[in-house]
Amino acid sequence: MVKYFDRDLSWLSFNKRVLMEATNPDVPLYERIKFLAIYSSNLDEFFRVRVAGLRSIVDIDKKKINKKFNKPPKEILSELLEEVYQQQEEFGRIKRDEIIPQLKKEGIHFYRGEKIIAEHQEFAQHYFKSKILSYLQPVLLTSSHSRPIHLENRQLYFIVCLRNGTGDIDYALLNIPSNNLSRFIALPKIGDTYYIAAIDDIMRENLDFLFPQYQIEGCYSIKLNRDADLNIEDEYSGNLVKKIKKQIEKRDLGVPSRFLYDSAMPLPVLEYITEKFQLTSNDLLAGGRYHNMYDLFQLSNPLKPRLENPGLPAIRKKKLDDSRLIFHAIDEQDILLHFPYQSYDYVLRFFNEAALDPQVKEIKATFYRIASDSFICNALISAANNGKKVTVFVEIKARFDEENNLKWAEKMKKAGIEILYSIPGLKVHAKVALVIRHSDDGAIRKYGYLGTGNFNEKTAVIYADEALLTHQDYITNELDKLFSYLVDQSQEVSFQELLVSQFNITDRFKQMVDQEIEHALQGRSGHIIIKLNNLQDDIMIDKLYEASQAGVKVELIVRAICCLRPGVKGLSETITVHRIVDRYLEHSRVFYFYNNGREDLYLGSADWMKRNLYHRIEVVFPLHNPELKKEVIKLVQIQLADNVKGCELDRDLNNIKVENGAEDIRSQHAFYQWLADLD
Structure with missing residues (x-):
């Protein structure tokens, strides 16, 4: 049996999971229609990028092909197109036999070819x-x-x-x-x-x-x-x-x-x-x-809001609402935010208050995908106009966002902001910011923002992400070193707390997996939970296979690409792969290692893809605060128990609905309610 799923077939399996929501009668009708739209949009990009890339190398020298692919690209392409054909047949059936009749039943006649x-x-x-x-x-x-x-x-x-x-x-x-x-x-x-x-x-x-x-x-x-x-x-x-x-x-x-x-x-x-x-x-x-x-x-939905998901208003965080300045709240304790469950306004406050606070002297930030009408970029322009030193790294190689990112970079540059552009051979995918402020006692204090999602107000209401606001020196000083490196790559820097691609990220991940392997071999519990958008790097997959063979329990939550083949005897029998497709796009990355009860926990921007681990600057950061760790552990526990929107990926790349015999658990709603009760 082949050890790894093909990357593109795995992605098509994810898009098929999206299509499953379009045929789910428990999903409101117009949400089912949105899932058809999401499926179609996803497939369109797949052809524009992945299929186009495959077709361009079909005639490459066979020796080069064999090094990169498990089989000839022509054969892979044929399999992909066959799978796409079958999915599009299902797409047409859902639209024709389910959606259109259901619209008619609701009193909405959708002309479909008739006069x-x-x-x-x-x-x-x-x-x-x-x-x-x-x-x-x-x-x-x-x-x-x-x-x-x-x-x-x-x-x-x-x-x-x-x-x-x-x-x-x-x-x-x-x-x-x-x-x-x-x-x-x-x-x-x-x-x-x-x-x-x-x-x-x-x-x-x-x-x-x-x-x-x-x-x-x-x-x-x-x-x-x-x-x-x-x-x-x-x-x-x-x-x-x-x-x-x-x-x-x-x-x-x-x-x-x-x-x-x-x-x-x-x-x-x-x-x-x-x-x-x-x-x-x-x-x-x-x-x-x-x-x-x-x-x-x-x-358009003439019956709005009927036939759509009921609203889930963003949860307010009282500690932040009661604080005159957000920096005063961060001084008291690190703050963890969960989007879109909690309001993204607090991120806007972080930048807005930094722009206007006379005690803030400097702001630094990285941008990968900027909103077309960005409040955050406007706040940084205000900061520069207020005499603050502002340094912004803008990734202008972010696919399909190059033009918008360039527009904002040029606008910020005109306002006097120091703009750093893409690094040769690398993309900067980290989602971090640093504010340097003179506190009331005259001391210089640094405030860090580290997230799993982009600084983008538009996507923040539909992407499920986490972000940490911290004043801890062991984080903020290393963030400062990262920005120094972005300014001048000839500088020698090292990181102990942060896991940063190009520096220590793969070595540290391997060490933490090895740690679980050692615990298991010594008769102690070994347990790993990893939540990703994509899992493709064969080196890290092999390390998880090694952990499974040592008896470590490995629970993965992977939204899209997953090249790891779970549940194979002698290879990955202790590994499960979960997928959740619901009203929000699961986007955060979480890394949990039991470590004999010490429970090491990290969040960050890095998927386990070759591009993320070896060809980008990514930042993964630790959570040490017990209360904040509790929130993230609760999140992944709820998601692993999801038997409403959760599927398990089997050894043949099928999406199998979770049947755990428990009462219905819809993780996004359950976590929202848990957070609402918490605050």
């Missing part, structure tokens, strides 16, 4: 002529076209088949302006029934207006995904900012990674456009009548 009824014709035609028509750019694909037609990345199009006056067939390319207009339009209510139509269908009803001299013979939707990974060939010389900007401009010109077409399209039409757009058979993937189903995020 728009007479009562809506006037509205639809008016909307077409007054709104949609503004964005349409029909192109007749005739032989007179001397220049090649460029299909934009992720843009929706129609291929329209037209019979001309001589009886021959012409073809037209027509854009569907889903990036400019809402994809789904609410039509006038009739009686007790609400009606919704996609702009695709409104366009189909009005094609004769665009092509009055032709007879419409057919209309089929298409979409092209292109390779979206930026290729910075030489990060060690030249201006990296300019290179990133240049590559962003080229992103939409990447090679095809997936050409989606309506499976109802006749073969002659498919052959024509394959040749016209210079596609290959490997580019082609049959789909349904509609593409870009992540647009389902836009689907």
